[in-house]
Structure formats: structure tokens, C-alpha cells
Amino acid sequence: PVPFDWQDPLGAKNLYTDEELAIAETAESYCQERMFPRVLEAYRNEDYDRKILEEMGELGLLGATIQGYECAGVSSVASGLITRAVERVDSGYRSGMSVQSSLVMGGIDDFGTEEQKQKFLPGMAKGKTLGCFGLTEPNHGSDPGSMETTAKPHPTKKGYFSLSGSKTWITNSPIADVMLVWAKLQSTGKIRGFLVERKDCPPGTLSTPKLGNKNGLRASITGMIQLDECPVPEANMFPDIEGLRGPFSCLNSARYGIAWGTMGALEDCIDRARTYALERKQFKGNPLAKYQLVQKKLADAATDAAYGILAAYQVGRLKDEGKASPEMISMIKRQNCDRALVNARVLQEIFGGNAVSDEYHIGRHVSNLFVTQTYEGQSDIHALILGRAITGIQAFC
Numbered sequence: 455p456v457p458f459d460w461q462d463p464l465g466a467k468n469l470y471t472d473e474e475l476a477i478a479e480t481a482e483s484y485c486q487e488r489m490f491p492r493v494l495e496a497y498r499n500e501d502y503d504r505k506i507l508e509e510m511g512e513l514g515l516l517g518a519t520i521q522g523y524e525c526a527g528v529s530s531v532a533s534g535l536i537t538r539a540v541e542r543v544d545s546g547y548r549s550g551m552s553v554q555s556s557l558v559m560g561g562i563d564d565f566g567t568e569e570q571k572q573k574f575l576p577g578m579a580k581g582k583t584l585g586c587f588g589l590t591e592p593n594h595g596s597d598p599g600s601m602e603t604t605a606k607p608h609p610t611k612k613g614y615f616s617l618s619g620s621k622t623w624i625t626n627s628p629i630a631d632v633m634l635v636w637a638k639l640q641s642t643g644k645i646r647g648f649l650v651e652r653k654d655c656p657p658g659t660l661s662t663p664k665l666g667n668k669n670g671l672r673a674s675i676t677g678m679i680q681l682d683e684c685p686v687p688e689a690n691m692f693p694d695i696e697g698l699r700g701p702f703s704c705l706n707s708a709r710y711g712i713a714w715g716t717m718g719a720l721e722d723c724i725d726r727a728r729t730y731a732l733e734r735k736q737f738k739g740n741p742l743a744k745y746q747l748v749q750k751k752l753a754d755a756a757t758d759a760a761y762g763i764l765a766a767y768q769v770g771r772l773k774d775e776g777k778a779s780p781e782m783i784s785m786i787k788r789q790n791c792d793r794a795l796v797n798a799r800v801l802q803e804i805f806g807g808n809a810v811s812d813e814y815h816i817g818r819h820v821s822n823l824f825v826t827q828t829y830e831g832q833s834d835i836h837a838l839i840l841g842r843a844i845t846g847i848q849a850f851c
């Protein structure tokens with residue numbers, strides 16, 4: 455019989471192309487050798503090192519599915535494998551990358567003018583220009599359609615819009631060079647996307663304060679975007695896309711990435727819990743791993759991780775064939791985030807009191823995974839998206 459591989463229980467490796475395996479190996483080596491050694495201090499001090507994105511850029515890992523503009527042009531499965539490798543280290547590092555790659559570069563690639571693509575994508579692919587994505591507002595999170603941020607013709611600067619409003623919980627905002635801000639055009643009431651460049655904002659029109667003292671995702675940087683009659687050139691607006699389809703299309707790619715990423719975090723929890731259970735002895739010198747209750751925890755988690763990977767893989771392949779619906783992405787985003795969080799919480803028990811020490815890493819994953827279940831559509835919101843698709847009845851309001 456074929457031997458069982460507890461790290462790849464359902465043999466997902468057999469499904470990847472040689473190129474995808476090579477990309478995964480590059481990403482895993484970088485993440486374990488260069489990213490992991492920094493994570494504990496970064497998490498303790500809420501100190502995100504923007505050089506990480508530059509290093510990932512050097513390896514071609516940013517905006518990796520984009521064709522041209524100095525991007526690698528790899529498959530969606532390959533990009534999922536990159537995401538999984540990054541989140542195996544920390545969800546916050548994956549967050550910084552997702553925002554750069556899927557939400558901002560993806561948005562520019564899908565909806566930008568040729569000039570916008572030429573101007574922003576090569577620098578972003580290298581991690582030299584950093585991006586953030588401003589959709590959520592203090593009063594509107596799950597319901598971004600009710601946003602209050604507006605864009606109107608600038609009263610004094612010809613050829614400019616004036617943007618006013620507040621975005622909150624924005625990953626990368628305090629360090630971003632370019633902010634993809636979604637605002638309602640005052641003349642039409644329709645949502646449009648604007649590329650706000652920090653260097654061009656006059657003093658007093660833009661601030662991006664950091665939101666500190668987080669109890670999760672501490673290795674990533676989060677802040678606000680506050681705009682006060684900020685002048686933005688008309689050439690920086692996405693030309694054709696209007697309504698929520700713009701931001702939600704960007705979210706499709708990022709949510710797909712989270713489905714892979716959370717499986718990486720869960721796999722790290724399984725690996726650490728297994729090692730701990732084999733080494734730690736209680737009752738007559740037996741390793742914890744000998745006890746049935748402990749084995750069940752590992753079996754449940756490994757099963758959910760294996761299923762989650764196969765589901766993400768399937769949606770990735772369909773995505774590249776143009777056959778993935780947003781609801782499929784809602785399904786894998788919700789299920790993988792939920793199962794990663796539930797299993798990580800259970801595996802945490804295996805560490806006993808040591809789980810409380812950050813040096814065992816499991817507590818960090820648990821706190822992070824709460825956030826992954828919340829952003830990019832909280833799990834119950836994705837349940838409602840699926841419920842609507844199943845019944846034909848909208849239950850949001």
C-alpha cells in the first residue's frame with residue numbers, strides 16, 4: 455500500500471504541476487528561513503517590517519498571477535501555494551501580501567487604465583511601492599454599500615476630485631504609498647475606485663493613523679485613512695467600473711487566497727501540536743500522543759486541513775478556467791477560516807499551560823485566525839451569501 459503522509463493526507467501534491475511545486479518550494483524556503491525568525495519580535499512589538507514585501511518582490515511572489523508589468527503570471531493554484539507558505543508563518547504577513555497582491559494590484563490590473571497599470575504595477579510587483587485597500591468605514595463594515603466617503607469635483611483644482619471621508623481597519627494604511635479608496639461619486643451616488651497617492655496629498659488632506667494594541671494580527675500594520683477634501687487627479691479614478699462589483703471583484707481573489715492561507719496556519723498548528731504531543735510525557739512516562747483524546751484532536755485537524763486544501767485547489771483550477779463563481783469562493787473562505795480557527799483552538803489544549811507562552815506559537819495563530827474569520831466578509835456574512843444563492847432569498851436586511 456501507498457504509505458500515508460500525515461502532512462499531505464489526501465495526496466494533494468500529486469495534483470500540482472512541476473512549476474507549481476517549484477514555486478511552492480521557493481516560497482516555503484523564504485518563509486521559513488527569512489520570515490519566521492522575525493515573527494516573534496514583530497508580533498510582540500506590533501512592528502511590521504516593510505522590507506518583507508520588498509524581499510517577496512525580489513522573488514516574484516507579489517501580484518504573482520498578473521500577466522506582464524514585471525509580474526510572474528503564475529496559476530491561481532501557485533499563488534494559493536505561496537499564500538499558504540506565508541500564512542504558515544503568520545496570518546499578518548499573509549495579510550500584508552494579500553492587500554498588496556490581490557486587493558490593490560489585482561484591482562489595478564482588472565479595472566485600471568493602461569497608464570495606471572504602467573505607473574503602479576511594476577513598482578508594486580517589486581514591493582517598492584506599497585498599497586492598501588480602503589473599503590471599510592467606522593459605521594459600515596459588513597455593509598459597505600452604505601459607505602459615506604464621497605468624491606466630488608474639486609472646488610479649486612481643475613481636473614481633480616475632492617475626496618472626503620474615513621476608512622478604518624485598513625491593513626498597511628500607515629505605510630502605504632498608494633491607497634485604493636472606494637468612494638461614492640456625489641453626482642451619481644455610485645461607488646468608484648480612486649488611487650490616492652500619499653506623496654501628492656497636500657498637508658492636512660490625508661492622515662493614516664495606526665491602530666495599535668491589537669490582540670490579533672499584530673505582525674501586520676493596520677490603520678485608518680482619513681481624507682479631508684483631498685485632491686485626487688481624475689486620471690487616478692478607475693475609468694469604467696462602478697458599484698460594489700469593483701471592490702467585490704478584488705475581494706474574490708483575496709478571499710480565495712485566505713482559503714489557502716488559513717490552511718497553512720492550521721498545518722503549522724498541527725505540526726507543532728504533534729511534535730509537542732510526542733515529546734511531552736504525562737502519567738507513567740507516556741507521551742501525550744499515546745492518549746486517544748489527543749490523537750482525535752490531531753486526526754480532526756488533519757482531516758479538515760486536507761479537505762480544505764483540496765477545496766481551495768478545485769476552486770483555483772476553476773478560477774483559471776473562468777468557471778469559479780463568487781459563491782464558491784465564499785464557501786471555501788468561510789469553511790477554511792472556520793475550521794482553521796476551531797481546530798487551532800482545540801490543538802492549543804495539547805500544549806497545556808505552555809500554550810500561554812508565545813514561544814510555542816499556537817496562541818498567536820489562534821488570535822490571528824479570529825481575524826481571518828472576520829475580515830473580507832465575516833463567516834456569517836458568507837453564510838448569508840450562500841443562503842441567498844441556495845434559496846434565492848436575500849437575508850441581509
Ligand code: TGC
Pocket residue numbers: 548549550552553587589590595596597598599625697698699700702703705706708780829830831832835839850
Ligand atoms: P449585492 O446586491 O449583493 O451586490 C452589489 C453588486 O456587487 C456585485 N457583487 C459582486 N461582484 C463580484 N464579486 C462578488 N463577490 C460580488 N458580490 C456582489 C453584485 O453583482 C452587484 O452588482 P451590480 O452590478 O448588480 O450592482 O450587495 P449588497 O450590498 O447586498 O452586499 C451584501 C454583501 C453582504 C454580500 C456584501 O456587502 C459583503 O460581502 N460584505 C462583506 C464586506 C467585506 O467583505 N468587506 C471586506 C473589506 S476589505 C478587507 O477586509 C480586507 S482585509 C485584508 C487583509 O488584511 O487580508
Ligand code: FAD
Pocket residue numbers: 553587588589590594595596597622623624625626671676825828829830831832833834835838849850851
Ligand atoms: P460589523 O459589520 O459591525 O459586524 C459585526 C457582526 O455582526 C459580525 O459578526 C457580522 O457577521 C454580524 N452581522 C452584520 N450584519 C449582519 C447581518 N445582516 N446578519 C447577520 N449578522 C450580521 N477592511 C478594508 O476595507 N481593508 C482592509 O485592509 C482591512 N483590513 C482589516 C484588518 C484587520 C486586522 C481587521 C480586524 C479588519 C480589517 N478590515 C479591512 C475590516 C473588515 O473587513 C471588517 O472588520 C469586516 O468586514 C466586518 O465589518 P465590521 O467590523 O464593521 O463588523
